[in-house]
Amino acid sequence: MISAGIDCGAKNTKTVILKDGKVIGKGSVLTGFDQEKAVEESLELAIREAGISRDDIGKIFGTGAGKDSVRMADDKVNEIKAMGKGAIFLFPNARTVADVGAEEGRAAKLDENGRPADFAINEKCAAGAGAFIEAMGRALETPLEEMGALALKSDKEIPMNAQCAIFAESEVIGLIHAKTEKQDISKAIHDSMASRIVSMIRRIGVNKDVVMIGGVAYNPGFVAAMKRELKLEKIHIPDDPEYGASLGAAVLAVDG
Amino acid sequence: MAKYPTEPLKCWPKAKELRQQFYRNFSEAKEKGGIRWMGSAWAPDAVVRGLGKDVYSVTGEPYGASCAFDKPLSAKFLSAAENFGFARDLCAYMRNYWGSILCNEYALDKGKFPKADFAWSQHICCSHAKWYQNACELEGGNVPLFCVDVGAGAYPPFEPEMYPHRIRYVADQMMDGIEWMQKVTGREYNDELFLEAVWNDMRLTSKWAEICMLNRATPAPLDEKTIYSLYVFGVLEQSNAEFADFYDELYDEVKDRAARGIAAVANEKARLMTDTQPPWGFLNIYRYMEKWGAVSVGSLYTFGLAGTWLYDEEKHDLIPRAMPDKKPATREEGCMMLADWHLSKPEYQHFYHPEYKTKMMDAIAKNWKCDGVILHYNRGCEGLTVGIAENRLGLLERGNKVMAYEGNMGDEREFDETATINRLSIFLESLGLKIED
Numbered sequence: 289m290i291s292a293g294i295d296c297g298a299k300n301t302k303t304v305i306l307k308d309g310k311v312i313g314k315g316s317v318l319t320g321f322d323q324e325k326a327v328e329e330s331l332e333l334a335i336r337e338a339g340i341s342r343d344d345i346g347k348i349f350g351t352g353a354g355k356d357s358v359r360m361a362d363d364k365v366n367e368i369k370a371m372g373k374g375a376i377f378l379f380p381n382a383r384t385v386a387d388v389g390a391e392e393g394r395a396a397k398l399d400e401n402g403r404p405a406d407f408a409i410n411e412k413c414a415a416g417a418g419a420f421i422e423a424m425g426r427a428l429e430t431p432l433e434e435m436g437a438l439a440l441k442s443d444k445e446i447p448m449n450a451q452c453a454i455f456a457e458s459e460v461i462g463l464i465h466a467k468t469e470k471q472d473i474s475k476a477i478h479d480s481m482a483s484r485i486v487s488m489i490r491r492i493g494v495n496k497d498v499v500m501i502g503g504v505a506y507n508p509g510f511v512a513a514m515k516r517e518l519k520l521e522k523i524h525i526p527d528d529p530e531y532g533a534s535l536g537a538a539v540l541a542v543d544g
Numbered sequence: 545m546a547k548y549p550t551e552p553l554k555c556w557p558k559a560k561e562l563r564q565q566f567y568r569n570f571s572e573a574k575e576k577g578g579i580r581w582m583g584s585a586w587a588p589d590a591v592v593r594g595l596g597k598d599v600y601s602v603t604g605e606p607y608g609a610s611c612a613f614d615k616p617l618s619a620k621f622l623s624a625a626e627n628f629g630f631a632r633d634l635c636a637y638m639r640n641y642w643g644s645i646l647c648n649e650y651a652l653d654k655g656k657f658p659k660a661d662f663a664w665s666q667h668i669c670c671s672h673a674k675w676y677q678n679a680c681e682l683e684g685g686n687v688p689l690f691c692v693d694v695g696a697g698a699y700p701p702f703e704p705e706m707y708p709h710r711i712r713y714v715a716d717q718m719m720d721g722i723e724w725m726q727k728v729t730g731r732e733y734n735d736e737l738f739l740e741a742v743w744n745d746m747r748l749t750s751k752w753a754e755i756c757m758l759n760r761a762t763p764a765p766l767d768e769k770t771i772y773s774l775y776v777f778g779v780l781e782q783s784n785a786e787f788a789d790f791y792d793e794l795y796d797e798v799k800d801r802a803a804r805g806i807a808a809v810a811n812e813k814a815r816l817m818t819d820t821q822p823p824w825g826f827l828n829i830y831r832y833m834e835k836w837g838a839v840s841v842g843s844l845y846t847f848g849l850a851g852t853w854l855y856d857e858e859k860h861d862l863i864p865r866a867m868p869d870k871k872p873a874t875r876e877e878g879c880m881m882l883a884d885w886h887l888s889k890p891e892y893q894h895f896y897h898p899e900y901k902t903k904m905m906d907a908i909a910k911n912w913k914c915d916g917v918i919l920h921y922n923r924g925c926e927g928l929t930v931g932i933a934e935n936r937l938g939l940l941e942r943g944n945k946v947m948a949y950e951g952n953m954g955d956e957r958e959f960d961e962t963a964t965i966n967r968l969s970i971f972l973e974s975l976g977l978k979i980e981d
Contacts, residue, residue: 353966366966366969366970366973367966367970368970368974369970369973403974404970404974405974406940406945406946407970407971407974409963409967411950411960
């Protein structure tokens with residue numbers, strides 16, 4: 289059976305097409321204002337990559353903040369369930385999964401079937417999500433893609449009391465005026481964000497097989513900060529971390 | 545398809561009328577030659593009753609909640625308080641109340657905010673300590689204020705003994721308060737009225753606990769959204785005889801519902817409990833839970849704020865506190881009995897240690913057969929939210945499924961409805977429920 293999972297996120301909409309337990313197509317587009325259009329476009333991209341037609345897809349599941357825009361979905365699943373299923377599909381030993389996307393950071397503790405036993409989601413604040421690093425990058429006049437690599441150059445520890453992006457930006461500006469090296473500020477930003485995500489993960493419990501998905505998992509500075517905070521040598525990150533939840537939705541479409 | 549029969553509460557219209565009359569009495573007090581006082585819902589209002597039968601109050605917390613329910617009005621009041629210079633992270637009830645004075649607008653009938661003759665309150669949290677001090681100043685600076693400090697320690701079994709000197713500490717303040725009231729009102733104090741009011745306070749709060757006990761039945765005869773409209777009498781004025789009589793009536797009706805298997809939520813599949821005040825402008829979240837077949841059967845907040853209970857450590861249960869054998873006979877005895885009664889309130893205990901609250905919450909979860917606990921990290925009330933993250937951990941350790949959301953009981957700017965609904969969906973799904981169309 290061929291299934292599709294569509295994750296309509298705050299910034300990007302991602303689709304995964306699954307055939308007999310293998311990913312055969314993926315597509316990602318900016319969500320923008322017209323979510324339904326983004327859903328259609330990401331599905332079309334994935335279909336094209338898979339080399340199939342739309343009629344070949346047996347079942348489609350939608351997930352993500354904009355899951356209601358996945359009009360063609362046979363069913364919708366919540367983000368926690370989708371990310372858990374995606375994580376355990378890729379790493380069967382995983383019992384803790386963190387999904388850090390543009391606007392939201394989430395963590396779940398999983399049972400052996402990938403079902404969430406407990407979960408936590410960041411509150412009404414951007415300090416636990418990718419948007420935070422993006423905003424701080426603007427303050428540092430550094431492109432988002434360079435922020436992580438820049439942080440890796442620093443070995444300084446500068447505590448940032450960042451409870452929200454607005455206060456953090458003030459702190460960053462203060463550090464700029466104090467002539468602090470850009471790389472040290474970048475590391476402080478990543479440490480501060482990792483600390484918030486880790487505190488969320490600790491709330492639900494950490495095991496040694498922690499999986500991280502979501503677009504922020506591409507950021508090496510953030511991953512390094514997470515490892516430090518969690519005191520882990522390794523965090524499992526799939527090749528295409530941003531597709532974690534859409535993959536989970538596609539797996540759930542097969543199951544259910 | 546409905547699993548259980550359901551029907552509306554017969555005493556609902558009476559509850560509505562009683563509440564409206566209470567607020568009307570406050571605004572019309574002067575037309576009747578009466579006295580007005582303002583103060584906390586936690587204040588021992590029985591003491592004021594000795595001033596006469598024409599003494600009317602507005603208690604700040606339920607008033608603040610009523611303001612919050614009307615979002616545009618609340619926004620106006622909050623903005624007025626902030627423009628005056630009060631910080632935005634203070635108690636949301638308090639800011640609504642102050643805003644109401646500043647706008648000179650009474651939320652309940654849209655008339656002018658009625659000025660109180662005096663303020664009678666108590667110090668349970670730091671907000672309560674300053675609330676009426678500022679309110680008196682905002683009302684012109686010539687409104688006298690008396691506050692009873694109730695920081696006398698936790699009640700047994702949390703602490704081994706409620707030592708007599710602790711009760712005396714609170715009772716003596718009530719005695720002083722009576723002298724003070726006579727002075728500021730020029731009225732002679734009537735001990736008979738006071739002693740009757742003490743009895744009514746006990747009658748009402750004990751009966752409310754008995755009503756909550758009936759909600760152990762499956763299906764639950766009451767849902768928490770309805771409970772919010774009923775527990776309010778225990779916070780409007782505990783010593784009000786009419787309210788106590790109403791609870792007797794309500795008890796009979798709820799008992800009958802439980803016996804006949806009348807459900808508050810016809811499709812009850814899972815039972816939940818909550819904690820602290822809800823975001824009053826968004827009570828629709830309770831209706832949303834019902835779509836999943838989930839009914840919130842109560843909370844330590846609704847059970848314990850209007851009800852008097854004792855925690856039984858051995859049984860790990862909350863037991864409605866039994867009425868004393870006899871009525872108080874003297875002013876001093878009345879004050880001592882009232883102080884002892886109030887100090888045993890469950891909602892007072894967590895101020896001394898979060899573990900006390902965790903025990904009581906877990907007792908509710910177990911004995912009211914709850915499948916999950918929903919915690920409101922309420923930014924609007926530091927008093928009732930203090931220690932709540934500890935409660936979460938404690939409840940998890942005791943095997944409960946717990947969900948937390950952030951919000952504010954009286955300031956809608958701090959509540960994200962979409963995110964909370966999403967979070968609720970995830971939690972309810974994790975309890976094995978499915979939304980019904």
